[in-house]
Amino acid sequence: MIDLYYWPTPNGLKITVLLREIGLEYRLYPINIGKGDQFDPEFLSVSPNNRIPAIVDHEPEGGGDSISVFESGAILLYLAEKYDQFLPTDQRLRVQAIEWLMWQMGGLGPMLGQNHHFNRYAPEDVPYATKRYSDETLRLYAVLNRRLIDRDYIAGSYSIADIAIYPWVNRYEWHKTDIDRFPEVKRWYQTIGERPSVVRAYDEAKTIDVGNVASDESRRVLFGQTDVTIDQAYAVPKGSE
Numbered sequence: 001m002i003d004l005y006y007w008p009t010p011n012g013l014k015i016t017v018l019l020r021e022i023g024l025e026y027r028l029y030p031i032n033i034g035k036g037d038q039f040d041p042e043f044l045s046v047s048p049n050n051r052i053p054a055i056v057d058h059e060p061e062g063g064g065d066s067i068s069v070f071e072s073g074a075i076l077l078y079l080a081e082k083y084d085q086f087l088p089t090d091q092r093l094r095v096q097a098i099e100w101l102m103w104q105m106g107g108l109g110p111m112l113g114q115n116h117h118f119n120r121y122a123p124e125d126v127p128y129a130t131k132r133y134s135d136e137t138l139r140l141y142a143v144l145n146r147r148l149i150d151r152d153y154i155a156g157s158y159s160i161a162d163i164a165i166y167p168w169v170n171r172y173e174w175h176k177t178d179i180d181r182f183p184e185v186k187r188w189y190q191t192i193g194e195r196p197s198v199v200r201a202y203d204e205a206k207t208i209d210v211g212n213v214a215s216d217e218s219r220r221v222l223f224g225q226t227d228v229t230i231d232q233a234y235a236v237p238k239g240s241e
């Protein structure tokens, strides 16, 4: 059984999609990141970066203690390798799937995250930042569009590279991208969106009440973090010294 620490965001959805594609049972533990659940000691013990998603695999290969994994890209790799699915076996295609997974983790995700921040959440208009991340979003879409010319999927057959990228493209309205400018991305996006596991993962996401993510309380929790936040989160609770 896999425990999944989750919130219905692109990084969370990557994991529910893969778990469903493989057909694995999982227990879902909602971590309300707008309310500060990401600082609970139990969660920090599996995810020291106070970010979802994270998993605990109670039946690791070869037995023994449970294995916990944080960082969505590491989780996708862990599950794909363990179950030998959604990661090509051919060496050339496998490295391409990993390259594009890293591209998502190091580029698309962080840049679109900043785009969403300045386009949706920043309390003031910051034209330099909005332009910087909007331009970078368009550049990344153009890179993806080129990759998908003459290809159904990113690296051979449907893989964890597609699974990682899809939930971010799914937010194209948030990052104010006209998807019609990127026809190959649009075709790929529509094909993946029809997969039963993807549909079910998104249906499951809708069952979680995310509350008002733009509330003052959520903004403070999500956008007010510094080194002090981390020190406080890890502080030994009074009386337990």
Ligand SMILES: N[C@@H](CCC(=O)N[C@@H](CS)C(=O)NCC(=O)O)C(=O)O
Pocket (backbone or CB within 6 Å): 007, 009, 010, 011, 012, 033, 038, 050, 051, 052, 053, 070, 071, 072, 073, 105, 109, 221, 222
């Ligand atoms: N690189 C990380 C990013 C994870 C991440 O940013 N998660 C967000 C939700 S999508 C989160 O947990 N935010 C909580 C916070 O900012 O405190 C991954 O891919 O797992």
